[in-house]
Amino acid sequence: MNFLRIFARNLLRGPSTVPFPFGPAWTPARMRGRVQFKLSSCTGCRACEQVCAPGAIRFDKTPEGLRFMMWHNTCVFCGMCEFYCPTDAIHQSDDWHMAHAVGEKYGMAIREVIPYTACTGCGMKTLASAPNPIGVVPPFTPEEVEQQRNQCPACRKKALAERGTPS
Amino acid sequence: MSNFTIPVGPLHVALEEPMYFRIDVHGETVNNVTINAGHVHRGIEYLITKRNVFQNVVLTERICSLCSNSHPQAYSMAIEQIAGIKVPPRAEYLRAIADEIKRVASHLFNVGVLAHLVGFESLFMHVMEVRERMQDVKESIFGNRMDIGANTIGGVRYDIDPERIGYLRAQLDALVPDVEEIIDLYHTDNSILRRTRGIGVLSHADALDCGVVGPVARAAGVNYDVRVKAPYAAYDRLEVPVHVLHDGDVWSRAMIRLMEARTAIDLIRQCLDALPDGPTVATAERPAIPPGEAIAKCEAPRGELIYYVRMTDSPKPERVKWRVPSFLNWDALGIMLKQAKVSDIAIIVNSIDPCISCTER
């Protein structure tokens, strides 16, 4: 008899399912969905590639630079890449609407190139990647980021040393 | 009455997991059971040696969906032991919270499926709806309904701010009356009692013999809970009541799970009350892992889960071996099913909350 009470209550409350896809489905803000990549923040450290269990993230060298590739259909939405990324270059958005026709499967990827550039200090060919912000106190200003981006690793180090490291 | 041999599984309407039972029956009474395994073997012990320490946090999480927090938890603890990493206090509490949230959802799931097997579909749906609140909590706080991704080497990957603590508390407050109502229902409802009281009995002596763990052991009077016997995460600072019943039947196992779900809510509240400030992970960058070996264990929803990890100079583990709770509980099925009625087989199998995906891995 107990259950009849629950039954009646549930009946009065109406359905608890949502009419998706004919209506909106509730999505929490923290939902770990589609991976997004922000080229201008990427340091090229490849930490994301190393922690990605299914191998959804791959880097390879092209004549133009270092290519970042990420395959959405291989991703397991674990969030390791975002957690170990030193900048905000990789982020899982709350977008989970990823069903697609088979024909579009090769388009379900991110392909971006960190280009080569000539170092503004010594002229050497180097990657125009964002500098690693870990341990930099006070944090880089946007101007400094742009300045460092166009320098080779050795010149970056020099600039950091001249900047001084306050304790 | 004549003797038959009937196959149950590996694909069977009443079995939640792919197990194959060859059952010799006399009339409708079970005489002998042979259990066959191997239907969901995925070679994870091999795969784990092909991935580095950090990738394996994610691989271990995918061994089983219902214990998906306990596997990376035990794995991380073993690696932390090898590397001598000290987990910050806040991370220890957050680990306990993640563990208990998963426990509530896992136990309610099993108890709900019991109602389904009994044929009480409306109760099944009601329990699943109550559980849905915990699923929403997981999705809101961790970002995923099953693989919550709470752990990493040296700490946790999530944090809760006052707003989320408020949300979590509100959800727990709303969950308590529902869970208590369900406990009451399983205590009194005749449809449930008729099908579960005195069914699939595992005596205290047999429980010790088979070495069963988790709710299966505690329902047979074995007072064993890793959270109390060998506390990990923040459990040494929490008040963890261990529920023990003595009948060892299907009903007792369901009641243990329901009471533990209720207790888990209190444990989460204790954690929220005592949550210390500070970092959530030992090092922001990936720590170096030296060679070495370690054993770690934790109390998964299904019982004691043990991990052994051996590292060499390579970033990939040389060997990872785990002993899962279902492996031992599964052995006890042979005893529980003796002299059972054919119609009770599915209910008895479900009562050990079998997890074949982690047993066969």
Ligand code: SF4
């Ligand atoms: S979310 Fe996980 S699986 Fe997906 S790209 Fe990031 S690390 Fe790889």
Ligand code: SF4
């Ligand atoms: S900065 Fe982030 S996105 Fe770029 S390589 Fe490193 S981890 Fe990957």
